[in-house]
Each structure stands twice: as structure tokens, then as C-alpha cells.
Amino acid sequence: MPPSDNPYAAPVPPAQNPYAAPTQPAFPQQQFPQQPPPPYPSAPQAPQPQAQGYGYPGQQQGYPGQPQGYPQQPYGYGQTPPPGGYPQQYPGAPAGGGRSSGKVVGIVAAVVAAVLVVGGGVWFATKGGGDDPKPKPQADSGGSQGTSGGPTGSSHNTSLSLKWQAKGDTVAEKDNLKEVIGVWFTDKYVVKNQVDKVVGYDRSSGAVAWTVPAVSGGECTAARDAWNNLAAIQYGRNCEKVMVIDMATGKVAWTKDLPGAAGANDSTFHYSEMAISGDAVGIDWLEGSIAYRLSDQKVLWQGGDGECKDDGYAGGKQFVAVVNCGYSTYKVQLIDPANNGKSKWTWTAPAGTQVNAVVSTDPVVVIIGTESKLKTDVVSLVDGRLQSRVSLGTDKYDIDDDGTEQEAVHNVLVSKDTLYLTLDSQRDAQGQVLGGIVAFDLADGKQKWIARPTGKHAITGLDFVGDKVLAYEPPSYNVQGQLVTVDPATGAISPYASFPQDAYDALDTSGSGEYPQWHDGQFYLINRTMYAGNDDQKYVIAYG
Secondary structure, X not given: OOHHHOOOOOOOOHHHOOOOOOOOOOOOOOOOOOOOOXXXXXXXXXXXXXXXXXXXXXXXXXXXXXXXXXXXXXXXXXXXXXXOOEXXXXXXXXXXXXXXXXXXXXXXXXXXXXXXXXXXXOEOOOOOOOOOOOOOOOOOOOOOOOOOOOOOOOOOOOEOOEEEEEEOOOOOHHHOEEEOOOEEEOOOEEEEEEOOEEEEEEOOXXXXXXXXXXXXXXOOOEOOOOEOOEEEEEEEOOOOEEEEEEOOOOEEEEEEEOOOHHHOOOOOOOOOEEEEOOOEEEEEEOOEEEEEEOOOOOEEEEEOOOOEEEEEEEOOOXXXXXXXXXXXXXXXXXXXXXXXXXXXEEEEOOOOOEEEEEEEEOXXXXXXXXXXXXXXXXXXEEOOEXXXXXXXXXXXXXXXXXXXXXXXXXXXXXXXXXXXXXXXXXXXXOOOEEOOEEEEEOOOOOEEEEEOOOOOOOOEEEEEEOOEEEEEEOOOOOOOOEEEEEOOOOOOEEEEEEOOOOHHHHHOOOOOOEEEEEEOOEEEEEEOEEXXXXXXXXXXXEEO
């Protein structure tokens, strides 16, 4: 296949490739040894015909799921700055102020759809960082061949069916849209953070089991993890309050006013981030941070003004903090919540780089970038030292996120010894989808294998089942869609579970804000964005 027909064969433009220059201050040799980025995978030698059209976030240019032909706008956790932008936080701070970790860029999110026009500029700054006209799918069963049966150890059959849907909220025209992150699971409930409330749905039927009011005047954040059935959100007129909810009972465990809540305005607690790890919840905002013990509200640590500030948190198995020192130096710290938030170790990112995402806290794996290119490398850290790095190249990989928080990335998977990245699905001259999942050894950053669907369909990393990678091949106009497993040793793809032929109607992600999630044998499409003028949106769609 000629190089011009293979989007992965084209060389990275020097201006966008931090490794092209003979010397690159952003990646000093003493910290990043000379190691060429892994080569682009070669194009298939025997392309097969493929119908146009597929629907999964990140397959088109622009924000995830944006249809071709619509404005190519980046997307973010919708925030609107005051006229003229935010004030500079210090002399020489980047224009626009706010969190300037490279992800702190003013971004306009103008979403245009056939029956919906959302006007107005939607900006963000980060810390740290009627009738359905669509054709029905035909009988193509998907793109991967294999010999394994269905979901080993799972309670459902190899054929998934639509279980239930949770209707979205109506948004006022003056608001354009509302962003609400946060979904959690218990043994009985799927719990979704929503506009002005948190709702628990019965996992089997989707019936509303309980509702907790959480009225807010803005778009408040939430911790993405939970502990002992406790979830945490921000709420209030200015997002100045913290609420911890016992999801087993649907009751409020406790609430607290954040420091400075009495004098807060509508921007004081914008760009907040929350994280839960064990019995600790940390909250970080532009000018401060605090952590509480979930079980009894005790303050574990508190930060404020200073040259170096906590600039984003990530939780789960361990508690990780990103520290911003004067918008020039960025650090990653492994925190001990039980020891007043003291760091177990600290790693300093190379000069000129910013830490823009934490994709795993155990092992600790982060994404760094530069001011002009937010995601250049995935970095593995061990005991405060660089273990390995993987270059992301230029538009080579699809890194799907649903916001700007450190924990917003969904489809970068990490096991104890391997990093799994999803190739950005592109089409060659014959219309074939060139995509796949690439495995890298965390010990040295070397590529292990590339797994490609044999049917040339889109694919993205989703989760783990047993000792294998679970991946999602989304349904399209004429592709049934399925889940597959990928062998971590060889990259061999095997069928796992298939969607019904009409699944595209429900799982079409031509809007912005939807992302897939897998939990305990069920597949969910989660939506964080509610648009004005759209009364047919769903917060949760469940297949099992």
C-alpha cells in the first residue's frame, strides 16, 4: 500500500514532534534516554471493503463523536470565562489565567447537530490540567474472529440485550448545556450524578431506587472513585459545599462547607477536582486544597497559596497528587492520606512539560505534554523515578476523556506490567478503518504487539476481564458491534459478547459527552453532557 494511503505511515511534522529537533529542552537526555518512538503500524496488505460510518468517541476529527462536516472544535468541561478571560495569577502567567498546565487552554465548544444548535462559547481551564432517519444495522457480526465462546465467569449470555435507559434532564436554553460527571456502582445500584441531584437506579431494571437533592448554581465536580459505598460531590450555589452520600442507603452521610465558602463567588471553586482513595477524599481548586476522612469528616490536610500548590488529584488504589510550582515546574507525588497527606515520593517532570492526566495510580502512570501539545508521552513512575516512557506521536492514538480533570481519561488501560493504547481510527484510501490496540511493556516502554480487528472495524480499550483486556467494537450503520477480549501475551482477539443488530440506535455517539463503561458483566453508555433543546438524551444506557 502506498504510504500516502496509510495515515500511520506519514511522518510526524517536525513542528509537532518534540523528538524531531536535535536538542529538545522539554526532554533532557539525563531524564529521558534516547529512544525513538515506536513506529506507526503498517497498513493491512489486503484491505477488505468497509461501509462508511461508525460511531465511537474519537473516530472523527475534533471532539469525541463529532460528525464529519461539523465544526472541528475541541471540547472540555464546559466553563464560561468572564469577559477578557481570567486574571493572571502571577507576573507572566499565561493569558487566560486559571489552571495553566497545558490543558489550561481556552476552548470553545460549539456543538451543532441536525436538530440542535447549542450557541455560545464554552471555555475551560484546567488544573494541573421525532423520527429516526438512520438506517438499521445489517447482519455483519463485527470485525474479530476467534475461537473462544462468551463471557467466561459472567452471568450473562454471549448476546447482550438492552436492559434499561435513564432519561436525561431538560436544560434551559439560557444555559446551553450542563456538565455532570460521576457514576458509581454498588451491588444493587448504578448511581449517577445529575443536574441538581444524585440518583440511584436498580441495576437490573433501571427503576429509580432513591434520589438525593444536590442543587448547584454551576457545574460542580465529583470524585470518580468511591469507598465503602461512599461517594463525594461538590454542590451549592457556587460549588462551595462537599456532600458525601451513602449509596447503599441513598442517604447523605455528611456535608461540609469548603474553606472560603462564605466569600465564594461563581468562579472560586470552578475547575475543582476531587479524588477518593481509601478513607480519604481530597478536593483541589484554583487557590486551595483540602482533604477529609470520609468516615468522620476529619480534616487530613489543607493547602493554600504558595509557589507550589496541589494542582489535581487522582484516587483509587493509591492517592496521587499533581503539584504545580509557578506554572513552570510540575511534580507527581504519591500521597499517604493517613500521614497528614505527606508524600511517599516525588517525581519532577522534565523542564518545559506539564502533567496533564493520571491514568493509573497503581502502578503510577501519567500523561505529560507541552504547552502547545497537551499529550506527548505516557510515563511510568516507580518510587519517584522514571521507569519508562511511550511517545504518543502526532494524532496516532485516541486518548478519550470526558473532561479536564486528571482522572478524565477512559481508554488508556494499565495492568501491573503493561500499558494499552488505542490507535486513532482512521480510514485509508479504500475506506478501510485502520485501528487497533497497542501494548507496551511498562518496564522499558517497548512495544509488545498490535491487535487489529480482522474486519477492519473500529476498536477501543474498555476494561479488563480476568487476565485479558476487554475491548469495544462499536456498532455502526451496518456493523452489529461487539465486545472482544485481547490476549495480553500475544494480542490475539477473541469474541466475548455481541450487541443486538439495532444497538446503533441506542449507542450512537454522534454527540459529545458519551463514553462506554464496563462493570460486573454489564455494558453501560454514560453521558455527562445535557444539552438545551434535546429532550431525548439519556444519562445511562445499560446492556447485559
